[in-house]
Amino acid sequence: MACPKYFAACHHLHAGHWFAIPGVSSICIGRCIVHPQATRVELHGFVDASEKCYGAVIYCRSQSPDGATTVKRVTSKSRVAPVKRVTMPRLEMCATELLSKLMKRVETVLQMKPHPPCTWGVTQILSWRGSRRSLTCLK
Secondary structure: OOOOOOOOOOOHHHHHHHHOOOOHHHOOOOOOOOOOOOOEEEEEEEEEEOOOEEEEEEEEEEEOOOOOEEEEEEEEEEEEOOOOOOOHHHHHHHHHHHHHHHHHHHHHHHOOOOOOOEEEEHHHHHHHHOOOOOOOOEO
């Protein structure tokens, strides 16, 4: 599932270097993406593009039986725009394709079939900011 229970032992030659760093013992990295008793899991993907680059990011939203919602960033990917000048719609399509590939990979790696994934573009979000519409996922 999304919270694998593995802890690889640090090679003894490297352990001394890591523990010599001040404050390293206070660092805590949460590995769990999905709430253990999640009743609903959703993947939300966002894309954006500019003249210089484009990218995509995926968040996992999970809901526990008591209604608590947890949102965690799963992964992101970016690309430098081609040297040859291309239009903004073309770059936004490149970002959307990047998100599509990233979403398939995340579903495979997490070994889960979430509710239909939601994808968001910056144009959609900016248009909603100026209106009173509620945010709804576009499939």
